[in-house]
Amino acid sequence: MKSAVIVFPGINRERDMARTLKLVSGVEPAMVWYAESELPKGTDLVVMPGGFSYGDYLRCGAIAARSPIMNAVRTHAEKGGLVLAVCNGFQIACEAGLLPGVLMRNAALKFICRDVYLRVERSDTPFTRGYNAGQVIRVPTAHGEGNYVADTATIQKLEGEGGVIFRYTAPDGTRDEKFNFNGATNAIAGIINKRGNVLGMMPHPENHVESVIGCTDGRGLFAGLAQYFERAA
Amino acid sequence: MEKFMKARVIVTLKSGILDPQGKAIEGALKSLGVAGVASVRQGKVFDIELDGADKTKAEAALKAAADKLLANTVIENYRIEVVG
Numbered sequence: 001m002k003s004a005v006i007v008f009p010g011i012n013r014e015r016d017m018a019r020t021l022k023l024v025s026g027v028e029p030a031m032v033w034y035a036e037s038e039l040p041k042g043t044d045l046v047v048m049p050g051g052f053s054y055g056d057y058l059r060c061g062a063i064a065a066r067s068p069i070m071n072a073v074r075t076h077a078e079k080g081g082l083v084l085a086v087c088n089g090f091q092i093a094c095e096a097g098l099l100p101g102v103l104m105r106n107a108a109l110k111f112i113c114r115d116v117y118l119r120v121e122r123s124d125t126p127f128t129r130g131y132n133a134g135q136v137i138r139v140p141t142a143h144g145e146g147n148y149v150a151d152t153a154t155i156q157k158l159e160g161e162g163g164v165i166f167r168y169t170a171p172d173g174t175r176d177e178k179f180n181f182n183g184a185t186n187a188i189a190g191i192i193n194k195r196g197n198v199l200g201m202m203p204h205p206e207n208h209v210e211s212v213i214g215c216t217d218g219r220g221l222f223a224g225l226a227q228y229f230e231r232a233a
Numbered sequence: 234m235e236k237f238m239k240a241r242v243i244v245t246l247k248s249g250i251l252d253p254q255g256k257a258i259e260g261a262l263k264s265l266g267v268a269g270v271a272s273v274r275q276g277k278v279f280d281i282e283l284d285g286a287d288k289t290k291a292e293a294a295l296k297a298a299a300d301k302l303l304a305n306t307v308i309e310n311y312r313i314e315v316v317g
Contacts, residue, residue, distance in 0.1 A: 059305055066302060095305065102307050105253045149250065149308065183251075 001229040003029040003045040006073065008064040011051025011088055013204065020206040021047070024222035025229075034067040044229050045082045046073050048089030050142070050204060060103065060145045061091030070096050082126055082225070083198040087143055090190075090200035099193055099200045100158065101150030103143075107183025111144035115215075116181065116203055118166040118189050119173045125192055127199045128165060130224030136173040137217035139203040141181075146202040148184040148191075155185055166190030166201055236286040240295055241314045244304045245276040279303055291315055 003021050007014050014031065021029045029047070030040045039046065053064035064070075070092075077083050077098055085093035093099045106112060115138050120131040131137065150158070158164055166189040170176045180187040182202070190201030205218030246252050252274050259273035281298070283291045295313045304311040 058302070062302065062305065094307075100307075102305055104251070104308070107251070107253055109253050109257055147251075147253075151307070183253075 001025045001027055001044050001226045002040070002042050003027070003047055004032045004039050004043045005029045005047045005049060006032050006034060006069055006089075008034045008048075008051070008053035008067065008088075008092070010053045010055055010064075011049055013050035013087065013206070016204070017047055017049040017086070017206045020209050020218075020222055024209060024219060025226040032069060034064065034069050037068050037072060039069075039072045039076055043076065043081065045084060045225060046076055048073075048083070048085040048092055049206075050087030050089060053088055053092065056145070059095065061088060061093075061095040064088075064092045065095035065097075074098065077193075077198050080195065080197055084127065084225075085198070085200040086204060086206065087146075087202055090202055091145065093198065093200045098198050099191060100154045101148055101191070103145050103202070104147040104149045105145050106143070106147050106181075108181075111142075112146075112181055113140075113142040114181075115139065116141045116189070117169055117171050117173075117179060118203060119169040121164050121167060122162055122192075125165065125196055125199070126225060126228040127192070127221055128224060129228060130220030130222075134173060136169060136171060137205075137220070138171075138208065138215055139205050139218050140207045141203040143182070143202055146182040146184065148188040148202075150185065158188075158191060159186065161194055163191050163194065164188050165192050165199060166203070236284075238283045238286060238288070238291050239316045240281045240283060240291060241316060242279040242281060242295055242299050242303055243276060243312045243314070244279070244299070244309050245311070246274055247308055247310055250308045277303075288315055 123133045168187040208218035255275040299311040
């Protein structure tokens with residue numbers, strides 16, 4: 001699996017992401033600076049990591065979404081290449097139009113940094129093939145703007161087409177607004193585009209991949225991706 | 234002296250979009266005892282100077298700026314005012 005981690009100015013999760021990609025797939029990812037205009041040849045997976053690109057000026061992700069490398073990311077996605085967008089990466093993907101909707105300020109106006117429970121809604125995507133549908137995973141989250149919002153028609157379309165991949169739930173997987181800590185519409189934590197090659201999510205699976213941390217629930221996402229490309233090769 | 238124009242782009246949240254920041258400001262105004270505040274919605278104002286004195290060109294440039302970057306039309310509306 002040849003992956004490329006996009007480095008936007010102001011992000012801070014690129015090393016965690018690169019470490020996880022290397023650990024799980026065995027291949028060191030390329031770190032690609034935002035001002036570049038091309039991805040390394042043969043890139044299978046583009047990863048947009050978390051952080052605070054451009055200090056969240058204007059709107060979170062807005063300025064990074066217009067940076068030079070995004071044309072190459074868009075072309076990669078149009079050709080069917082995979083894109084994993086986490087946290088600020090998810091915000092950037094929405095601002096770039098790669099995914100519908102937008103991430104607004106958390107309903108309680110607080111930056112929330114803690115582990116959350118996600119129900120995996122589908123296992124038939126390259127990103128979630130390492131899980132079972134309905135499985136609940138525990139992953140860390142750290143954001144102030146993760147409240148997913150879109151107009152009613154977009155939400156209906158997303159739900160109808162199986163676009164919702166991760167939902168905030170109670171530890172046993174039941175829907176409970178108490179666990180929808182940021183106020184996201186329908187407790188949406190992660191979505192996939194219609195073509196099934198661009199996944200955006202607010203929580204950080206890359207930080208739960210080693211037993212020394214106390215939880216490896218995030219590993220399935222990366223292991224599944226690595227396996228997906230091994231089979232394709 | 235080279236001519237330039239001044240303009241203002243006002244970006245507001247679409248109605249129906251929840252505005253937690255506006256709500257917090259509304260609460261703060263109420264707790265300050267400011268009378269008669271029914272509700273608050275927060276927006277953004279961009280004051281922009283444009284080269285040249287062609288109003289049509291200026292409006293086209295401002296529209297492009299708003300569509301491409303200043304507003305996210307999924308959740309926001311914008312209004313352009315050329316002040317002269």
